[in-house]
Amino acid sequence: MTTSQSPDFHLNRPGVLIAALPAVLGFVPEKSLVLVTVDRGTMGCVMRVDLADDLPVGHVAEVAATARPDSAIAVVVDEAGANCRLCNDEYRELTETLAGALAGHGIELLAAHVVDRVAAGGRWHCVDGCGSAGVIEDPSASPLAAAAVLDGRRLYARRAELQNVIAVGDPARAAALAATICNDGGRTDAEARSDVEAAIEAAAQVAGGDELSDATVARLAGALTDYTVRDTLYALAVGENAGQAESLWAELSRRLPEPWRVEALVLLAYSAYVRGDGPLAGVSLEAALRCDGTHRMAAMLDTALQSGLHPEQIRELAATGFRLADRLGVRLPPRRVFGQRAG
Template sequence: MTSDTSVPVARVRDLPDLLGVIPHLLGFHPEESMVLIVIDNGRIELTARADLGDLQPANHLELMIDRMLLRWPAAGMWLVAYAAEERAGWALLRRGRKHLGDAMIGDPACVSGGRYRVGDCWGPQFDHDPRSSAAAASATLHGLQARPRRGMLAEQLRADPGQAATVEACWFRALQRAMPLDSSAWVRELLGALASALRDPAGLGPDELAWLGLLINHPQARDQAVLSLEPAAADSWVELWSRVVRACPHGTQSQPLAVLALAAWVNGNGALQTVCLEELEAQGVRPGLQDMLEDLNEGIIPPSEWDDLRVRFRDLLEEADAG
């Protein structure tokens, strides 16, 4: 998973600062993870995380590193492992340091059991308190949360089981409301409802959320909505579509989840984007946006390129309409 840091949120002066800001860049405190930080011209361009187990097979870590350096060929990289068993963390760190060579920035570090070592597994241990660093405090002030565990991201996408009857009733009313709409009306309704909802996502009722959740299933309406996503509004989009996902009955969440994943990516929240994609895989559905989202991840495309991608997406839609 990735987190773009196109807006400065903290000044990292030393390793304790780096360890303090990592949970805020990811959105949660990592466990059994390798964190790879791409630094170019003194700026953190990308923070990526992978499970230690996924990187243990031969060449998996090395290929991940190569993909990042292909994207930022002049950059350097800092590696931090989080492992209950230090040996597992250091085994991967040694492979990463060997593969990076001169592109390695600073000494690798391994966090284990509330303490960390730097450089190698024989060095002294230091207390690990990520919340105490100035960088962590700055990230918090900028609104970057650090949840205690990754699973909390998935939990925030799930509806309250006690509200199931209300959710179903709202969805049924939305279906009845949509029955007389023609294709152009679906587009107008979605764009109008979306513009209104973004002004106060927290103030929406269950019927309004269900209405958005239904309208986004119309392909032309969805495409026009996606084109209206401005980077400056991405935070509001994340809040809104998180609420919409929770307001949709099970089995109807795929399109809202895909839109939320896109908004999360534009907002630099790679952790939430990845969790959305995992939820889609678990549900066994592939909405139209999913291929694009996976291509963005495979190509390690930073959110800063969304404006250019949006222009190209609009051109493709216009060509399709003309044809």
């Protein structure tokens, strides 16, 4: 499940709305139920779940309700079932159940559409047999797609491609690192300062195209088990070199074994969230919570993301990192002005 926000879409033009979904989700949805919430006439949270026999309709409604939208629109994406009468009966039952669950939270389901594929020329029709139908416009020509590219977001053809950004690249190598990682939390201020500086240096290396040694990766993994080090590093997400730090967290996410991987994933999720990349934040948090379902920061960010909390509010969490850096005597990159791309 992922969420995002957007200021621009058309309630009365399903072909345009559906074409905008890849830009909002970060990938082209397939075999999915997508719920677009509407708040005072504008797009709110956008949630996606796999179509399955045990589809969590009640949970989808609960998550949608956290943002307190006025209404919602459902889109069923299923190439195999879009032209199947029996399948359409099933989707009508599904959306009726969803409408009831949403109504229990004071949310009106305005419309429900079935589409065979979210691509130029794809066909949609209303689930309830109202007779409305049409063609999907080119998703790559959507204003939301253009905005995503300008924001530096990459759009993926499949959700699996987005998940590969954080997938462990060499499981055997990652497993071998486990024996070399030292979990010695409770560092002195001098040790914490050295580790923060080492992380900043490693971020510059990764951004420059250099591969980190296993020894450096192991050192950073151990450093992230120290709360002072970890919490200081959250501040990098709002600094002028945020892009370098995000590259480092993605690299560590792909190279570290569990349970050390979880901290890199949450740092990556935070970095993506504060720059408005809800899709990357979502898959990173999903992976982090699979590693450790009790991780407090991961759970808090996941709740905020699914509730549609604006990135500007999440950025304030970085203030703790700057305070810790001052205490440690670490010079962090200055805060960047948002609306400009990080270096």
